[in-house]
Amino acid sequence: MTAPVRTPEQRGDRAPRRTGARTGVGASPWTSRAAVHTLLVIASLYSVLPLVWLVTSATKSVGDFSTTSAFELADWNLGENLSALFAEEDGVFLSWIRNSALYAGLGALLGALICTACGYAIAKLDFPGRKLLFGVTLAGVLVPTTALALPLYLLASQLHIVNTFWAVFLPLLTHPFGVYLARAFADAAVPDEVIEAARVDGAGELRIFFTIALPMMRAGFVTVLLFQFVGIWNNFFLPLVMLTDPDLFPMTLGIYQWSTRVTQFPQYNPLVITGSLLAVVPLVLAFVLLQRQWRSGLASGSIK
Template sequence: MSAPTMGAASRWASRGAVHGALLLATLYSVLPLIWLVTSATKSVADFSATSAFQFADFNLFTNLTELFAREGGVFWYWIRNSLLYAGLGAALGALICTACGYAIAKLDFPGRRLLFSVTLAGVLVPPTALALPLYLLASRLHLVNTFWAVFLPLLTNPFGVYLARTFADASVPDEVLAAARLDGAGEPRVFLTIALPMMLPGFITVLLFQYVAIWNNFFLPLVMLTDPELFPMTLGIYQWSTRALQFPDYNPLVITGSLLAVVPLITAFVVLQRQWRGGLSAGSVE
């Protein structure tokens, strides 16, 4: 076999390997979602009478009705809490992270490099390691089993600060900031009216990362909360899943609730995907 032929065969083999890996990754990501969709149409009896990816008699509306009526409609509280924790928490948290990243990147103040080093060190600390210290602090402040015990810790994210600092370096020219300061603009106005619009793709990227992390947050509410009306969807559905071992009628509710919990995440990515792609491109160059 000639050298050009061997080179072409090697390229096709490598391309096939890449496509195969992408196909496996896609199936790994999509098959659980397909299983949720098909299983949400099943009653308790259908789980043993049908295959995993087979639709049943389309009991989805029956499952939804039972889901929202079970235990006095507590699922409505879980939806509200998740939207507040993730929506409001992600918006405020992304704004705080963006402001901190901008300050580290563009403002000259003592201890800036040390602060950024501490921030990078914070990225390496797993959230579960902070749960006990946060609980003890919330207990001292008498915030345990309140909305604020979960909401306030979600407003900080070291990785978001790191991303925002990268975006500020890449997208905010020092000359523009200097011109604004010469015109008499204060630092808050410079950030809000000049730097933040330039960092909008980065802000959206941090917002999405915050939103997904808060929406999927489980361990912190588990530690902080005992009142079911304060639970987010993740914790509430988990508690129902533990009951399903003794009461099988909870199985359709857990699956239908899990399907509903995925919808806001997909919606957020679909709506903000253009800004998110631009933010990843801008943040890839430092």
């Protein structure tokens, strides 16, 4: 005769404890969906509020800064501020815009191409010292750019290019972190079989890179391009060390020079804020226009 089957409650056993999103039992309050969303909203506001302040302040006159709060809109003086900005010092701000466009636009394009080619070579070409070269590249990532300003100035002085366009432009053409990213993209996006097939067909290494590897690394190229563009556009210390001619200043250095006069000449305050607002616009446009390629590039570069 078999014993009657007893339920878990009759045996005195506890029911298995269920955890997870369905019951919420055992879940940390810091990992709940509401907490995560709250933290994301706070982080977004922290990032957006300075831009909101910049937009509202760019519409104010000199007197409005002392009569209105930080985020309060006053009389719409953006047009007058823009006119004064472009007329100040015989329109030197237009020269700063042109210089920043040349430094960041042309420098980012050539720099991204050089970094992509270097990363592809380290990843896919077999040559002596390849691992040592990649190790040196990784070591270069750890060196802050400000620590290189003095050595770069001494090199530029030996080449007699201090206070010229080339003193700022040439050091910006490559970046160790861009080479590192390009190597990761090349490993993930360019199959070795495709390269070998192209070599069998008689294609040279340059042709393989420009016609086969570079299109496959398009997302990686755009990612490196964005990093280069943002880094060069926001570059301040290198132009500060290299340049003394205001006609060669980028926007960052020129606006800084004006900001040092605000305490003595309050009329520069609207110019500095309006110029800073214009300096942010290209960065926002670059991320909006290229965000799809940038996000897919980061995802593909993380897979090996």
